[in-house]
Amino acid sequence: MGGARVSMDIGGTFTDVVVYDETDRRHRIGKYPTTPADLAAGVLEAVASVVDQPADISFLVHGTTQGLNSLLQRRGVRVLLLASAGARDVYHIARGPRTRMYDLHFSKPRPLVPRRDVAGIDGRLDASGAELEPLDERAVRTAAARYRDEGFGGIAVAYLFSHLNPVHELRTREILLEELGTEVTLSLSHETANEWREYERTSSAVVESYIGPAVRGYLARLGDELARRGMTVPLHVMQSSGGMITAESARRRPLQTLLSGPVGGTMGGVALAAAMGRPNLIYVDMGGTSFDVSVVVDGKPDVAPEVRLDGLPMLMSAVNIHTVGAGGGSVAWVEAGGLRVGPRSAGARPGPACYGNGGEQATVTDANLVLGRIEPESFAGGRVALHPEAALSAVTGFGRALGMDTLSAAEGICAVANAKMAQAIRTITVARGIEPRDFGLVAFGGAGPMHAVFLARELGIREVVVPRFPGAFSAWGMLQTEIRRDLTEPYYRLDADVDGAELADRLAGLAEQGLRALDGEGVPEAARRVEHAVDLRYAAQEYALTVPLEGADEPARPAFLQAVAARFGKLHEQRHGHANPGAPVEFVALRTTVYGDLGKPAAERLARAEGDFPRRGRPVVFDGEAVESLIVDRADLLAGHAFQGPALVLEPTATTVVPPGYAVRVDDLGSLVIEEER
């Protein structure tokens, strides 16, 4: 094997691996159990099984859930927070909203740092960044002593207005390094998130310190081990923004790896949209315990400047992924004589009744099994042995409680789950001003293709696409991404007060800083590019929209303000349904993104079909009746093959369900394209 480009998506249960062989230009996939106790060990095993020797690897990128798990399971280090003395409670006040309106027992998301571990440090800047009161250096040294004495694992520093003037945070770092040595885990808020809003910036810095040691340790271990085994290229990691960075850089900015895993799917979506020439797609990723939705509009991922996990906000570029349901594990239950599905999930343990782990309640997966829409032998690549009789008994019991026969109950569970998922998708698109009818629906994840056609029907979407390797689509997507670094700088003023030449200089400075950062990422000069944008809003709004610029020099051009205001107006119109031409526009922040292209696999075209593919049949239930349906092995399908539902397309990682009245064709990329027959 020659150069192998390898990507890995490390999930909770399985690690998906995709290898692109640069010699024969083909993709191959593998699936390996994740080893939660020592993730690096599992990754190494997965690498070893697809590549003969690590030296063959010409490029390696992976998505890790190390940081996310450490956050969600609350297994990070004890963090000491240094905050401005007059505002030391900002982290615990947490802006005070009540997000469950009728809950008398409401409590806020649990903070990562208890109040006792916040040290108030005197020193204050004003709203222009000018110093009002010098930093209390003695208080910083006292905090350092406390860190040493009490066995903390990380420090976060977040002072008011540090995004305008980091002088106090920088001096604090000098002192802390002096006192504690250079190995201490330390996040300065202006470096983690260089934006205003002290609570959100503090929270970002705290999360980074909290998960830092776990992410750094993991990346160091993995990098060392791969190098020891002869891998010669740097290890890359996906970032929440949808771009990647070297593990080396990620160790400095571990926060960026938080959504490392799921973003691969969206980036795969961007690549697929380009390859198919379909710029507007809705992506549904349905697994055993999750149902995620993301959108690609005009060929671009939907990247937000802020994300919230477990209730805690973080200011960082992150692909918008909406988690809207519980996937195949959603439990069916009866309430006040009514049929309900979800939101509770049977999870991985005990899981659906058919897992045979003691789950007794019927789930969506059980219903699919009863309807014959899952092949028990090949579920999850044959790794999970299913017990159809347990599913049958759970669904029958559930139906009896509502006076329904077993098949009606099973179809009812699926119908309600589909309706709920479709409605969730619709609300997300309405909020963005998108009409789902005009979009295509792409389904991946183990259970996505099983439900996709039904979702499309509910939404009035005409075309459903199931890409190749739907179970490993996220890993596939990672091979399609670029190096990405995001830089942000506050820039708050009314448009009337903007000095175009000065603004252009500042953007040029950001670009230089970003390109310098790429030096360490191994990106050839010719493969680098820079994009600039500004956050704008109408005066008095709180949230801003990110408006792209034509280049760092655009602000220096004549009539820049009119041009950017018009562009902002257009975006505002798209997002909010109206614009306000002539109203004063506020600048809030500058955003510069640098990209480095390390090469991507060419879209792999599937061979054209010359003859038919092997066909067999068996009954599957649709509309209350078991109808003889076509059973197809995905591996037998070539470009140009076509067939009609009712059918099931089987592959090791997923099953695609095609109800009667729908036709399937296989396109050049090997995607199944499913449309209603006219």
Add this chain to the structure above:
Amino acid sequence: MIDPVTVEIIRNALTSAAEDMNAMLIRSAYTPVIYECGDCVVALLDDRHRVLGQSAGLPIFLGNLEVCTRFTEERFGRDVWRPGDVWILNDSYLGGTHLNDVTIFGPVFTGDRLAGFTATRAHWIDVGSKDPGGSMDSVNIFQEGLRLGPQKLVSGGEPVYGVLDTVRTNVRFPYPTMGDLNAMIATIEIGQRRLAELVGRFGTETLRLAAEEIFDQTERLERAVVREIPDGVYRAEGSLDNDGIDLDTPVPVRLKITVSGEDITFDVTESADQTVGPVNCGVAQAVSACRVGYKMLVSPDVPGNGGSFRPLTVEVREGSVFGAQAPAACQWYFSHLGLLIDLVAKALAPALPERVAAASHGDSMIVQCAGTDPRTGRDYVSLEATLGGWGAWAGGDGETALINNVNGSLKDMPIEVFETRFPLRVTEYGIRTDSGGAGRWRGGNGVVREYVALHDCSLSLWFERSVTPAWGLFGGAGAAPPEVVVNPGEPDERRLLKCNGLRLSEGDVVRCLTGGGGGYGPPSERDVRLLDADLLDGNVSPGHALREYTARVSPVSYS
């Protein structure tokens, strides 16, 4: 008979149609009070004005849109509904709230058959009141702005230019206001489309049967809870400090709850007569507040619909603060509603000890400054609600520093945003130690927020609940009341809770302290480890611990 799958699909579709309407309103509104503060509500109603689906940005908007369509029909007759019509209304005595809350609604027709209604209400930033945005000291409705009974904005698809023009010429900010008006029309239209689609997909009769079954399910869930409450009469009362005009006279709120089997009646008729100051609301809003108090105990997680609140009857006296009659001022319509919501939990505490909570700090605690920013020469008005503590409950401490119940999911303004926008400095923003009531479960703490004026400006305050600070339950202690001190420790120190346009000079300090929430259960039963944690975290001071939890503290360790 209708099958349970269809019922459930329709149930979800109706809830989701309301969410779509809400998403449309938030997406299209022009002013932050709607799209950031969520001061709005949407609903789909059936042809008998029963709620099919709704989505509220503020809890007290729960279930009072149907009043508007029903009243319109009662006044003008059922034949008044015509396809392509859109109506507007903001009369406080009908809608219940202040004139800023404008309701826009319209009938939904499929063919020539009336299928139902869609409606939305949102807060407009100005409706032409004597002071911009609204006043704290209005004494009659005529000072509060434009007041519209039900009338058509759009007739048979054609705009009614006279009415639109009346609106435009009576508000201070016509551009964003007309933007919000159009957003609201777009909102009811998306609801009309969704409802018409459902009629098309399932048919009128199936939809009707499904709605009946959905209502019945909700009713069964609620009745099962009400049945748990022993029959009897439950009472609770408290007082607002004053009406904002006569600062020496408290305004009593009295609640009598009668439970009989599966039915429950909230009677607020013994509450104060309507006041001169603006703490009055229309009957519809009193009903909504009672529903919020009821829902928090009975059905917090059940989506509201036409089956909700069937076990509940509300009795209101016209001419009281809950049944304002013209020309009573209604601008500050929510302060006594917040108190009423807390009183529901207090009254029913003996019957539902696991579900209730002790009282919260209770009101919006408004701080408003106005002047000309010396940095830019531009006029500004800052307006902030201040967070406070919530009450403890069986199994948990009350939350610290939360927004009050009527303000929903409103967030505080970051110091960095505040100081950038306004020529004021926040010198302290922190948790107010010891302000929560002691108890086996401790009340949440309020906050301290201290400002310095960086130039001469004017200050308005609306702080409440010093006469009835948050109470404890089952032996839990009450909480500290709010306090505001201007120039603390200086010769010109002043304590006050409400003021309107008080002059501040450069360097003046305004120190605002909000109340905590009440405690639950005797302090002597508090787990020592929890008390230790409170002392370590500084939520409770050693002195307070010694006073309130004597038996539980070893003074040595925390002196």
